Amino acid sequence: MVRADFDRSLEELQAELVGLSEMVERAIVKSMDALERRDLAVAYEVVDEDDLIDEKRFDLEEKCINLIATQQPLAIDLRTLLAVLHIAVELERMGDYAEGIGKICLIIGDAIPVAMPKEFSRMAQIGLEMLRGSMKSLVERDTALANDVWDSDDEVDALYDGVCRQTFLDMVQHPNTIEADTHFLWVAHDLERIADRATNIAERVIFLVTGKVGRYEGQSDEE
Amino acid sequence: MQDLDAILQTRGLSVYYDTKKVVTDVNLDVARNRITAIIGPSGCGKSTLLRCFNRMNDLIPSARVEGQVLFDGRDLYSHDVDPTEIRYLIGMVFQRPNPFPKSIYDNVAFGPRINGFKGDVAELVERSLRRAALWDEVKDRLKASALSLSGGQQQRLCIARALAVEPRVILMDEPCSALDPIATLAIEELMRELSEDYSIIIVTHNMQQAARVSNYTAFLMVEEARVGFLVEFGESRQIFTNPEDERTEAYITGRFG
Amino acid sequence: MAVISRADFERGRTRRKWTGRVFHGLCLLSVAIALGMLAVLLLYLLIQGATRIDWGFLTSFASRHPDQAGIKAGMLGSIYVVMVAGVVAFTLGVATALYLEEYAARSKFARIAKINIANLAGVPSIVYGMLGLEIFVRNLSMGKSVLAGGFTLALLVLPIVIVAASEAVRAVPPSLREGSYALGATRWQVVWHMVIPQAFPGIMTGVILAVSRAIGETAPLIAMGALTYVPFTPDSPFSQFTVLPIQIFNWTSKSQEGFQEAAAAGIIVLLAILLVMNVGAVFLRNRFQKEWEG
Numbered sequence: 001m002v003r004a005d006f007d008r009s010l011e012e013l014q015a016e017l018v019g020l021s022e023m024v025e026r027a028i029v030k031s032m033d034a035l036e037r038r039d040l041a042v043a044y045e046v047v048d049e050d051d052l053i054d055e056k057r058f059d060l061e062e063k064c065i066n067l068i069a070t071q072q073p074l075a076i077d078l079r080t081l082l083a084v085l086h087i088a089v090e091l092e093r094m095g096d097y098a099e100g101i102g103k104i105c106l107i108i109g110d111a112i113p114v115a116m117p118k119e120f121s122r123m124a125q126i127g128l129e130m131l132r133g134s135m136k137s138l139v140e141r142d143t144a145l146a147n148d149v150w151d152s153d154d155e156v157d158a159l160y161d162g163v164c165r166q167t168f169l170d171m172v173q174h175p176n177t178i179e180a181d182t183h184f185l186w187v188a189h190d191l192e193r194i195a196d197r198a199t200n201i202a203e204r205v206i207f208l209v210t211g212k213v214g215r216y217e218g219q220s221d222e223e
Numbered sequence: 224m225q226d227l228d229a230i231l232q233t234r235g236l237s238v239y240y241d242t243k244k245v246v247t248d249v250n251l252d253v254a255r256n257r258i259t260a261i262i263g264p265s266g267c268g269k270s271t272l273l274r275c276f277n278r279m280n281d282l283i284p285s286a287r288v289e290g291q292v293l294f295d296g297r298d299l300y301s302h303d304v305d306p307t308e309i310r311y312l313i314g315m316v317f318q319r320p321n322p323f324p325k326s327i328y329d330n331v332a333f334g335p336r337i338n339g340f341k342g343d344v345a346e347l348v349e350r351s352l353r354r355a356a357l358w359d360e361v362k363d364r365l366k367a368s369a370l371s372l373s374g375g376q377q378q379r380l381c382i383a384r385a386l387a388v389e390p391r392v393i394l395m396d397e398p399c400s401a402l403d404p405i406a407t408l409a410i411e412e413l414m415r416e417l418s419e420d421y422s423i424i425i426v427t428h429n430m431q432q433a434a435r436v437s438n439y440t441a442f443l444m445v446e447e448a449r450v451g452f453l454v455e456f457g458e459s460r461q462i463f464t465n466p467e468d469e470r471t472e473a474y475i476t477g478r479f480g
Numbered sequence: 481m482a483v484i485s486r487a488d489f490e491r492g493r494t495r496r497k498w499t500g501r502v503f504h505g506l507c508l509l510s511v512a513i514a515l516g517m518l519a520v521l522l523l524y525l526l527i528q529g530a531t532r533i534d535w536g537f538l539t540s541f542a543s544r545h546p547d548q549a550g551i552k553a554g555m556l557g558s559i560y561v562v563m564v565a566g567v568v569a570f571t572l573g574v575a576t577a578l579y580l581e582e583y584a585a586r587s588k589f590a591r592i593a594k595i596n597i598a599n600l601a602g603v604p605s606i607v608y609g610m611l612g613l614e615i616f617v618r619n620l621s622m623g624k625s626v627l628a629g630g631f632t633l634a635l636l637v638l639p640i641v642i643v644a645a646s647e648a649v650r651a652v653p654p655s656l657r658e659g660s661y662a663l664g665a666t667r668w669q670v671v672w673h674m675v676i677p678q679a680f681p682g683i684m685t686g687v688i689l690a691v692s693r694a695i696g697e698t699a700p701l702i703a704m705g706a707l708t709y710v711p712f713t714p715d716s717p718f719s720q721f722t723v724l725p726i727q728i729f730n731w732t733s734k735s736q737e738g739f740q741e742a743a744a745a746g747i748i749v750l751l752a753i754l755l756v757m758n759v760g761a762v763f764l765r766n767r768f769q770k771e772w773e774g
Contacts, residue, residue, distance in 0.1 A: 002477055002478060002479065003476075003477050003478060072430075072431055073476070074430065074434065074463050074464070074475045074476055075463060075464060075465060075466055075472045075475055075476055076472060076476060077476050078464065079464070079465070210465075211464060211465030277662065279658070279661065279662065282658075282661060284586065307661075307664045307665065307666050308664070309664075310661065310662055310663065310664040311663060311664035314662065314663070315662040317655065317658065317659065317662075319655065321653075321655035321656060321658070321659045322659075323656060323659065323660075323674070324656075324678065324772065325772065333660075333663065333673070334663035334664065337660075337663065337664070337665050337669045337673060338663075338664050381659070384659075384663065385662070385663070388663060388664060
């Protein structure tokens, strides 16, 4: 089979990208867990481990650039490498948001007894589902799955609006917890951004499969 | 392809060597003042197709052509057309540079002379050499033998030679395959300049070259009966980023079995 | 892993080296013999006849007295006859070669013709003499003239010219033809402007070979009626003639010592003429090549 080497490299590259996404998944789970239970030790771990995520992204980038330079990829190969490049960046940013949540947890500390908004776990859950879904759509080259990820973002946005309104109300009514509220707003923002980045990944998958560049207009069952 | 300003068109073009069909039913439009590339695996008939445009296949006794080749609407293969009339309007540059064993000047002047040119030959030679981006390098040694030039220079000389008879179309059959990478890029640069005034068709097996240089690309393939046919034709930027036919994609990504 | 032992290898190598040397030696020996014989022959000629050559020898006619014998008639006769033969053979030969290689290239006719032409080169030269007698001397009423002699010799050497010219035309690279056609040249233009000039050196080589052959021919000319004793120089294409080889042969068959010397001198003159003609042809060939290639 011609280009067996190149095909192998592409497969390995994709596997590593999936590995990166799993690292990011774990970081999100851990950071939410730390926030919920105010477990500062776990929060420290999340912050530390973000370096590993960054390293892995740069490693992936280098591999992509190398393959682009040496293999003169065209058509689907070119789109695949570009998609991997972009998705690695998106994942790394998602990791940064998880790190952000961890940092906030450290700032809040275990002193303040204020409970985090109940919407958070739902937002995180959807975010994780979207992340897993978009990566699965990449592996299976499934644009229908990618579309579903897009649709899920609406729920996250709705939840985000809800949290914001609620928190603003709370800040007005209970000024003594303003500090905690502000931090929670930030967490809500991070969770919304995580979901948003997942939709970007889905967009890249659609680009890879169909070759269409540009904003996703919300779609159906095109293959 | 609609709304393509085509200078050459083929309609149901098939080529036979004796009874063996080698190219079948090609419908291709060649855009005016653009570069069209013809790509495909070995033996798919790209050179044969190219040579239909200037009736060079006529020189092969066993070759037979069916269908039409329209040049600005006029069928080149109709009975009242004299092949030698076409060949200076549709010029050709070959795979291996083939300068005549004469001086640089005489090489460029050959075409005009045999076509009965009565004007200022020296001026025509200079103009053609300038257009082929060779004048500066040879202006002081026009009487030197053409064979003393480097490969890339020889090929540019062949281009100047073709330009000297004022063609409208230039056919190029793998013009860079015998040249080194720098000479190749020089020829590609020249092609881009020339395409403002001439329509160019290039046959190449170098995918990257086709991607770099052409506005439109036609992909030919050969199937079991070893007959070449047109698989896909489109704008090059489409063909090389997102071709419509999976056979095209398999070929340009080098995954052809 | 080694199927051949080191020792086997070495032995093979030494043997091969010596075989090479022996072969080389044999080749050198052959060259020495061939050139040696030639050298001996030339030396013998020079010794025998060099002194005999003077202006008188070149400007006198043959005579019964060996000291007064000259080769004027034979010399001029040879030159004229060979010139006629050369021109006719060149024209017919090149035209034939062009037809066979360019115009009728792959036809059955061409194939048959080429086989027959090759065979003609092996026909004994006396046959051409008889042919010449019948066709040129009698049927075409040229008489036993320089013209008839020239045509006869032309027929004789025609296969040489055709073969050499065919080879030369065939050797013209197809890329040059293609390049010419692609510029809009007609078939005739390609032949005249590209093929002939490119093939010219090869054609000239054929002419040189032909002339060299023609100048030494005796039998066919005798058969078609060349004279032996000619006390005049040919003044028109229709006049009778003799040629050097005939004159030389005539002298060698005489008993007087003086005639043997004259014969040797005659041979030297013949060789000299041949040399001059060859040099002339080579010069022409090189001049043309330089002009053509610019």
